[in-house]
Amino acid sequence: MADQYGWRLYATDDVMSDHARRTTAEEAPFLHRFMAMDMDERWVNRSPVTMLETFHWFRGEGFGLIVEDLLRLPSQPCVIVEGFRLLPHLVKPLLAVSGHAVWLLPSPDFRRTAIQGRTAPGEGFIRKTSDxxxxxxxxxxxxxxxxxxxxxxxxRLGLHAIEADTTMTEDDLANRVSETFLGRRSAPPG
Structure with a gap:
């Protein structure tokens, strides 16, 4: 959509390292505890539930830095902000129109396919673990x-979510998002 409409794209994943550097242990205690862990402490020795409950970005740490970055951008063109750090309860108070936010949530099949399509186990950052x-x-x-x-x-918050599944094409997904944002389907690529 950013390319199609000439909008700016702000990907929160791209600024995670910068945001980590810009925080203190007092401002982001979960982040700083995570950064002090070795790879097994992060990914092997803790249960998935503990990993979820203590993962700094899932707790909203650093969200204020996203807002600061966005406020520094020029008001034109429009900005599309994307990334898993955009927690609904943090975003909702900032919305003038609820349709200006949509969460793309992968179905179980989509998640399985995405995980299988990633690098093989043992590659990437998990390669640095003992298991x-x-x-x-x-x-x-x-x-x-x-x-x-x-x-x-x-x-619960009455916000828009689209479940992405393996039957959807990129164009299908773009159309669903456009319908939410703009109240109409996006033009077919061409």
Missing amino acids: PERAGRNIAERDHAFVERLHEETR
Whole structure:
């Protein structure tokens, strides 16, 4: 949509390292505890439930830095903000129109397909653990619980969520998002 309409894209994943550097242990205690852990402490030795409850970005740490960054941007063109750090309960108070936010939530099949499409176990950051397979399972379980939490929170707050599944094409998903944001389907690519 950003390319189609000439909007700016702000991807929260791209600024995570910068945001981590800009915080103190007092401002973001969960983040700083996480940064002090070794890879097994992060991904192998803790249960997925503990990983979910203590993961700094899932707790909203650093969200204020996203807002600060956005306030520094020029008012034009419009900005699309994306990323898992956009927790519904933090975003809702900032919305003038509830349709200006939509959460894309992967179905269980979509999540399985995405996990299988990632690098093989033992590659990437989980390769640095003593048990990459267990780390991968823990992360998958944590992510599943996070998505379930987002489903419940968007429902409870009356916010828009679209379940992305393996039957949807990118164009289908773009059209669904456009319908939410703009009240109309996006033009077919061409």
